[in-house]
Amino acid sequence: MFPKYDVIVVGAGHAGCEAAHAAAKMGSSVLLCTMNMNTIAQMSCNPAMGGVAKGQIVREIDALGGMSGIISDKSMIQFRMLNRSKGPAMWSPRSQNDRMRFAEEWRLALEATPNVDFWQEMVTGITVKDSRVTGVRTGIGIEIEANSVVLTNGTFLNGIIHIGEKQFGGGRTGESAAKGITEQLVSLGFESGRMKTGTPPRVDGRSLDYSKMEIQYGDENPEKFSYSDSTAPLKEQRSCWITYTNKEVHETLETGFDRSPMFNGRIQGLGPRYCPSIEDKINRFAERERHQIFVEPEGWDTVEIYVNGFSTSLPEDVQFKAMRKIAGFENAKMFRPGYAIEYDFFPPTQLKLTLETQLVENLYFAGQINGTTGYEEAASQGLVAGINASLKTQEKDPLILKRSDAYIGVLIDDLINKGTEEPYRMFTSRAEFRLLLRQDNADLRLTDIGYQIGLASEERLEKMHSKRDETAKLINDLKQKKVVPDEVNEALNAINTAEIKEKISVEKLLKRPQVGINDLKTLDKDLEIYLNKYSKEIMEQAEIQIKYDSYIEKEQQMVEKLSNMENYRIPIKFDYLAIPALSAEGKQKLNKIRPETLGQASRISGVSPADLSILTVYLGK
Template sequence: MDFNYDVIVVGAGHAGCEAACASANLGSKTLLITMDMNKIAQMSCNPAVGGIAKGQIVREIDALGGFMGIVTDETAIQFRMLNRSKGPAMWSPRSQSDRTKFIATWRSILENTENLYIWQDSVNQVLVKDRHVTGVVTDMNVTFTAKCVVLTTGTFMNGLMHIGRTRLQGGRISELASHGITEQFVELGFTAGRMKTGTPVRIDGRSIHFEEATEQRGEDDFHKFSFLDFQPRPLKQRSCWTIYTNEQVHDILRAGLPDSPLYNGQIQSIGPRYCPSIETKIVTFPDKTEHQLFLEPEGETTQEYYLNGFSSSLPLDIQIKALQEIPALRDVRIYRPGYAIEYDYFDPTQLNHNLETKQISNLFFAGQINGTTGYEEAGGQGLIAGINAHINCHGGAPFTLGRDEAYIGVLIDDLVTKGVDEPYRMFTSRAEYRILLRQDDADMRLTERAYRLGLAKRERYDLLTAKRDSVDRLIRFAQNYSIKPAYINEGLEALGTAPLKQGVRLIDLILRPQLDMAKLSTLVPVLKQEISVIKNRREEIVEAAEIKMKYQGYIDREKMIADKISRLEHIRIRGKFDYSQIHALSTEARQKLERIDPETIAQASRIPGISPSDINILLLLVGR
């Protein structure tokens, strides 16, 4: 047994798994410490990956050589591409997964990764010497030493669960909380806080009247999460179902509010505003007579269903009485009630962009410890933390992503620049360069960087090169091939679009909203032939080429804006000023600049409360 490592990762949730794999695959001797090896990558809330903006993060994790997309594809029991009615910048993949197979698949990856070892235990102390991390101590009183430590503690630090007036210590139902780390770091000068999240009731599917629900089937086309995955989905595909609350349900919930931990003062911490509990919904929207709920299967064969939209910490009897008023659930039986959970986090403005803490060198935070929520946000942070832990062990420049490069870059910049006042969740609206950050081109944006780093393997790089060549060839063909009216007008009119008055290039037809490559290939045999030359990933390549052609003007405009802003990203100011002495700055600006200590002018400009005039003063002081 070895007790000395390059990198120790504490916690085997979605952040910890990605962090451990990243550092190990880059060559660092890595130890992953988890409280329960049977709960690795547990989907603590709903059994789904992706969704609006979150799906883009998973595609980015995959493009960088992470594993969340691969595991999700392997365990998917339903796949959908959300927001298809909107432009491709908003398309977001989402998948239901088999919860137990998700865990088993992740565990298999971890156990078979070279340089990666697992220890089942709980960490209660991080060893620090001269503001450098040196290792950890566990509940079994085992000391492991390391050059770098990555903390991905999820909801376990001083976790406290609430079901009505009942309180249970734990990080998840039936799982112990972790103690000691918060108290230690507060003594070291870190700022900590409390946050709250919740999860719904789990229902026995045998008690559901599905004839009273509306079926929601998945899709079966070429879209997946991983850019490496071309095989059919291996598991049986299952439907989700929609149902609705009603006024009788709301009356019962209102009667239970005096015993709700959210409203009787029992819970003081901050919960997610965008994902409210059912009791919060009826208080916030008192005139709404119904709320949509989703019955989501937890696995390929299980009878367990997750009731999305009914997160609650109300007493058990209130939850059951309210559910029984929904026609499809009139005979409901449950496996366990919904509950709320409070846990500790650390203010993420105490981090650098590589997710290393400012106070303690070689110590990294990722996931809910930084005030975020969601498997995808955690996985993205874990990947970046694992990469940079390896770099800190072996040398090299920090690996960071810009806001114009990835949603992961937006996520981390928001955290370290703005901090959080509620559990942070990614939305497309948080990204100013949405057209550049589409789910379809995450590999085009990121895989080459990951390959140069050594994380993305040669197979992935070769696939990227082949895809890029095929996309460029299709675009060149469309730009150069001319079509005469006589050959196509009849077909154009049949498709409901205006006939040509003169010859045009094929790309001019592709730019029409009513037309796409698939429709045009039925009218232009030579286009069909050009597409047929593509042997692998044909649908993905055609879609990528079409999006690039249709949205090239918007893409170029966003790139131009991003390039202008990026000039400020290169003006470094950390360590150059004593902000308390720059009296031309506003008081708020001096205080926030001192606390956050931004790396660049661009980061300073994104700090809430920093005005354009403050930025102009800084530019003058650096001679710009």
């Protein structure tokens, strides 16, 4: 009935979709298994992509040849570049999306991808021979063979949904939990744990009074995620709104605390620290009289509204009463209550940097099964797992992104070396080289890598080369072009920056904080004509590289210093237990994680500088 596949992907969420698309695009035969073909790429929580650090990840996925950026652009209803008031390392693209169109676009993209087959059924286990995965087993007893398997089970592994004192099995509202996989993996020697996440109520937008809220428009000149020309920027956008909880809302919520699964101990798993439930927020921050609520449309044509900031697992009657005390929500009609979901995950310290498991060869984990939260984090792991499953099938070298290459590299390195005890979320602060890892240069960093592995197209590569070359030419020309005091001082005064006293290059003027690249057009008519030849993207790229040149150079020097340790490889079967001078914790952690390089060993929690020195000596021998 089934051929033997190169790659079987279990789960069709954000991780599974990226894994299936990447492996198939690289030439592998792929089977995507899902419990429901109608929920492929479902946006289980908020209808949005990107955000702080997450937007950088979407751009990186796109630069490598993944689809999340293109799908986001095709289903976008609003775009905002966050943190514009800060430095470019902090700028983060974010889109509001049409939930139904997002899922539809992903399904259509996968159906249009040669080499992807589909099977709708629950996968209850994997088949293993001699510590090597050989395929999957389904709920009706079918065994399907494969060279590799990627598990992207999301919140479905033994998932339990909590609403007040009610609890029932499920991986998402209205969908069954996945049974059997956790138990089998534990029997194979894997360590598992429990985590939780939550979602807010959905309401009828026709029942809200928007006059009592603050309107939140999209950017005046919206951009997009993808570096490709597959879509055009939005010409029309839908607005969001902001409102706030109040003391009365908090008091009403508190009446349900005795029935809250979070407070009465029924939920054991740890929830996301940076996306807490509303009851957690008013409990932890009792001194605050209000909390922000983002009112987000679910799409172009639907009236459904996502109440961002009101995630809760309190009883539905308490949710409803409290919500109606929020400004603008006095007559709100609820479509469905918020809920918490508890699910199994597998500590990611059991993986290699390729996301292949250490215990079972050719078995890969991606997404929330690794303890992460967020569409973007899941999609990036799915992309890397799909790429590496395909590369291994083709007997090619794996793709391992370093911390200096991408936020995706930071994410995976953190998971494998530090593990996580709570749902992991990406922030710009996690990346020590964030000035190098900006959202505007993901294509310059990663498109060549995507092309080399057979994922990014030649057209993408040529477009990136054109951007790189045009930027370099513009920077060089601005270094050569000179301005004199008599011609520009009046214009400099107009933009509140100091006059010049001698002839200087335009590049030096642009290094000033008060001078933007568009301000240069006011200095000189010829300069204006020259700059108008370049696109907004090229001018922005040149401006960033000129203004932050010294800082970028310092980060690159730091990368080069650390690369020596990254290039110092450790033999796969190195016996850490045979080194008596290593600390007990150092031995334990090194033996468990099995780092591939000295650099990776240095980032493992519990491995001291003394351990590292001792290890270096023994490796030298």
